[in-house]
Amino acid sequence: MASVPAGNPPDVHRPIEDYALIGDHQTSALVSRDGSIDWLCLPRFDSAACFAALLGDEENGHWRIAPKGEDGPCTRRAYRPRSLVLDTVWETATGTVRVTDLMPQRDRCPDVVRIVEGLDGEVTMRSTLRLRFDYGSVIPWMRRSDGHRVAVAGPDSMWLRSEPEVRTWGKDFGTHAEFTVGKGEKVAFVLTWHPSHEPRPPQCDPHKALADSLEDWQAWADRCRYKGPYADAVLRSLITLKALTYAPTGGIVAAATTSLPEEIGGVRNWDYRYCWLRDSTLTLGVLLAAGYHEEAKAWRDWLLRAVAGSPGDLQIMYGLAGERRIPEYELPWLPGYADSPPVRIGNEAVQQLQLDVYGEVVDSFMLARQAGLPPKPHAWQVQLRLLEFLESVWRQPDSGLWEVRGPRRHFVHSKIMVWVAADRTVRALEADPRLRGDINRWRAMRDAVHREVCERGYDPERGTFTQSYGSRELDAALLLIPRVGFLPPHDPRVTGTIEAVRKELAHDGFLRRYSTDDETNVDGLPGGEGAFLACSFWLADALHLTGRTQEARELFERLVGLCNDVGLLAEEYDPVHRRQLGNFPQAFSHIGLVGAAFTLFGTEEAG
Numbered sequence: 216m217a218s219v220p221a222g223n224p225p226d227v228h229r230p231i232e233d234y235a236l237i238g239d240h241q242t243s244a245l246v247s248r249d250g251s252i253d254w255l256c257l258p259r260f261d262s263a264a265c266f267a268a269l270l271g272d273e274e275n276g277h278w279r280i281a282p283k284g285e286d287g288p289c290t291r292r293a294y295r296p297r298s299l300v301l302d303t304v305w306e307t308a309t310g311t312v313r314v315t316d317l318m319p320q321r322d323r324c325p326d327v328v329r330i331v332e333g334l335d336g337e338v339t340m341r342s343t344l345r346l347r348f349d350y351g352s353v354i355p356w357m358r359r360s361d362g363h364r365v366a367v368a369g370p371d372s373m374w375l376r377s378e379p380e381v382r383t384w385g386k387d388f389g390t391h392a393e394f395t396v397g398k399g400e401k402v403a404f405v406l407t408w409h410p411s412h413e414p415r416p417p418q419c420d421p422h423k424a425l426a427d428s429l430e431d432w433q434a435w436a437d438r439c440r441y442k443g444p445y446a447d448a449v450l451r452s453l454i455t456l457k458a459l460t461y462a463p464t465g466g467i468v469a470a471a472t473t474s475l476p477e478e479i480g481g482v483r484n485w486d487y488r489y490c491w492l493r494d495s496t497l498t499l500g501v502l503l504a505a506g507y508h509e510e511a512k513a514w515r516d517w518l519l520r521a522v523a524g525s526p527g528d529l530q531i532m533y534g535l536a537g538e539r540r541i542p543e544y545e546l547p548w549l550p551g552y553a554d555s556p557p558v559r560i561g562n563e564a565v566q567q568l569q570l571d572v573y574g575e576v577v578d579s580f581m582l583a584r585q586a587g588l589p590p591k592p593h594a595w596q597v598q599l600r601l602l603e604f605l606e607s608v609w610r611q612p613d614s615g616l617w618e619v620r621g622p623r624r625h626f627v628h629s630k631i632m633v634w635v636a637a638d639r640t641v642r643a644l645e646a647d648p649r650l651r652g653d654i655n656r657w658r659a660m661r662d663a664v665h666r667e668v669c670e671r672g673y674d675p676e677r678g679t680f681t682q683s684y685g686s687r688e689l690d691a692a693l694l695l696i697p698r699v700g701f702l703p704p705h706d707p708r709v710t711g712t713i714e715a716v717r718k719e720l721a722h723d724g725f726l727r728r729y730s731t732d733d734e735t736n737v738d739g740l741p742g743g744e745g746a747f748l749a750c751s752f753w754l755a756d757a758l759h760l761t762g763r764t765q766e767a768r769e770l771f772e773r774l775v776g777l778c779n780d781v782g783l784l785a786e787e788y789d790p791v792h793r794r795q796l797g798n799f800p801q802a803f804s805h806i807g808l809v810g811a812a813f814t815l816f817g818t819e820e821a822g
């Protein structure tokens with residue numbers, strides 16, 4: 216099996232699963248088990264990073280607070296219940312200390328708050344801050360102002376503020392501090408970004424910020440409607456999806472990072488800090504299922520703004536505010552996570568034709584209507600324009616949902632999602648006589664697509680749908696056939712496909728999305744990748760829908776077991792080295808977890 220990573224990965228970076236996420240609904244940071252913030256982009260998710268050690272080393276920017284002399288990981292860590300506030304605890308020879316990390320809800324400027332508290336005995340702590348703007352490449356000038364530290368370089372400025380008794384000093388292009396905390400004593404740091412041409416940012420009260428943040432998150436978590444088994448894992452996934460949402464516009468990023476590799480040492484490293492229509496519509500589905508209508512409405516409105524214009528100009532992804540240009544380029548000065556270059560910014564897939572996206576968007580309009588979101592008068596007009604465009608292009612090959620960089624093909628999943636777009640339009644017209652549209656036209660399109668897929672996308676000899684017309688390759692996305700209603704779950708063509716996909720793409724029970732073997736090279740990329748977590752959740756889903764409930768539950772449990780200690784999942788998993796791979800945390804994986812939980816347990820135990 217060529218595509219599962221082989222050999223020993225170089226052990227130069229902290230494992231991806233060593234990180235926890237904090238964020239302020241506009242950007243986020245990754246905090247390692249040893250107390251170091253190694254990734255932070257400011258002021259937005261897709262801005263340049265000021266801490267990029269994740270993709271290089273400490274000289275590319277990081278901020279570590281930990282007991283002096285302790286180089287290793289903490290003793291334990293956890294999020295405060297139902298929140299995105301992280302506690303990291305060290306038990307040392309002299310005492311126990313906790314560092315609480317958060318990014319408060321943004322007022323004017325983004326802040327990172329770190330509160331150190333002595334829990335027992337006395338512990339001497341060390342803070343080492345290395346600010347490097349523009350993805351780890353620019354060392355700012357540092358100066359003192361009223362006892363605080365100010366960093367400036369080009370458009371960026373940062374203020375480091377702490378209690379007056381904490382002495383900071385500069386050395387080797389870093390800002391250092393050392394202090395001792397006894398039981399019950401607290402020392403707080405606040406790092407604030409602001410545009411360098413603007414006046415100094417307001418000072419945030421770290422202790423109030425902590426209390427407010429806990430209250431906000433817990434109030435949000437209380438609205439969760441899921442009450443079934445694995446409720447903690449489901450809630451953590453929903454919190455993560457909320458944290459990946461850019462509050463000012465409602466856009467949802469696919470992940471918090473760029474270029475975490477899908478194979479250690481490989482080149483499958485992509486920038487996920489943008490809004491994919493596919494990933495976001497699927498997020499909308501699980502948010503609605505869990506009762507989060509406000510977020511779903513914000514995203515639906517974002518979508519309607521983003522897609523405005525000619526339907527032929529619809530993109531498969533946009534920037535956080537709906538920006539259309541996301542040029543892809545590499546950062547040669549960063550060696551990449553565990554020496555996996557290149558580090559890429561932007562994403563060339565923005566220019567691809569991916570037919571499935573139309574189906575996902577139209578399906579999300581239906582979900583929104585069914586959930587009773589206040590209707591947007593022009594949403595139906597947008598839907599009809601999209602359908603008209605799709606009618607003119609659906610017979611063309613495309614790049615598929617996996618965004619292959621090889622030649623376009625007639626991907627079966629793409630055509631199935633074209634069927635979804637036509638089907639949902641027919642169903643809307645049937646259900647609501649106030650909607651205007653040519654129902655016969657969309658019925659004819661729906662039936663034509665169905666016929667063609669069943670004729671050209673199904674291999675009767677092997678009893679399975681195939682990845683593309685006439686191909687022998689399979690694709691885990693075919694598992695979605697019963698979920699979207701293209702065929703009923705017990706149709707032999709569906710059960711045959713599930714079996715075939717499982718046989719060919721399973722590794723250690725988890726699923727690869729397709730084969731990356733050299734002979735086929737469908738995606739046009741060298742090397743392989745790990746098991747794709749969203750697809751593995753789809754397998755649990757498909758097993759359940761076809762009546763194999765026990766197997767579905769066992770697989771779901773194993774998948775939940777892959778979450779790191781704070782409940783987070785990357786895009787992929789390497790079953791050989793038992794580690795997470797790819798961008799982190801990834802919405803797709805968490806959508807898979809929540810979606811499968813609703814499918815497996817929603818009707819019986821969920822509230």
Ligand SMILES: OC[C@H]1O[C@H](O[C@H]2O[C@H](CO)[C@@H](O)[C@H](O)[C@H]2O)[C@H](O)[C@@H](O)[C@@H]1O
Pocket residue numbers: 469485486487491493494562563564616617618619620738803
């Ligand atoms: O495999 C090549 C492609 O990989 C990335 O796409 C993947 O991530 C997207 C965001 O989560 C997801 O929507 C897509 O289905 C995945 O295949 C990458 O972003 C692409 O540029 C790349 O061609």
